[in-house]
Amino acid sequence: MTGFQALATGTAALQDLDPYRFPAALIDGQPESASTAGAFMDTGDYLLPAPDPASRLSAPLAPADRRRLELHAALTTAGVTPLPGDLDAIEALCTLDDTTHAVLRRWINHTM
Known part of the structure; x- marks a missing residue:
C-alpha cells in the first residue's frame, strides 16, 4: 500500500x-x-447536578484510610490489580508510618 x-x-x-x-x-x-x-434516558430519569464543593464534608480521613487510598492509587497507576487475598496485605501495609508508606509507593511507581 x-x-x-x-x-x-x-x-x-x-x-x-x-x-x-x-x-x-x-x-x-x-x-x-x-x-x-x-x-x-427513561421518562422518570434526570441528570444529577454537579456537586457543590462548599457542601462537602470537612471530616479528615484517618491516616490508615488515607494511606489505603494512596496505595490503591499507586497500584492502579502501576497497572497492578490487587487480588482478593491481597486486601489483607494492603490493610497491614496501611498501618505503617508515612515515611515507610512513601517508600513503598516509590518502589511501586519505580521513581526516585
Whole structure:
C-alpha cells in the first residue's frame, strides 16, 4: 500500500459497523433516532447536578484510610490489580508510618 488510501465512505461502510459498538451508525438505511446520551434516558430519569464543593464534608480521613487510598492509587497507576487475598496485605501495609508508606509507593511507581 503506497501513499494515502481513502477509507470507504457512504452507507456501504456504515452498514458494516456493529450497532452495539457504534450506536450512531445507520441501521436499515436510516440513522438511529437516539444519538445522544439524554435520548437513552427513561421518562422518570434526570441528570444529577454537579456537586457543590462548599457542601462537602470537612471530616479528615484517618491516616490508615488515607494511606489505603494512596496505595490503591499507586497500584492502579502501576497497572497492578490487587487480588482478593491481597486486601489483607494492603490493610497491614496501611498501618505503617508515612515515611515507610512513601517508600513503598516509590518502589511501586519505580521513581526516585
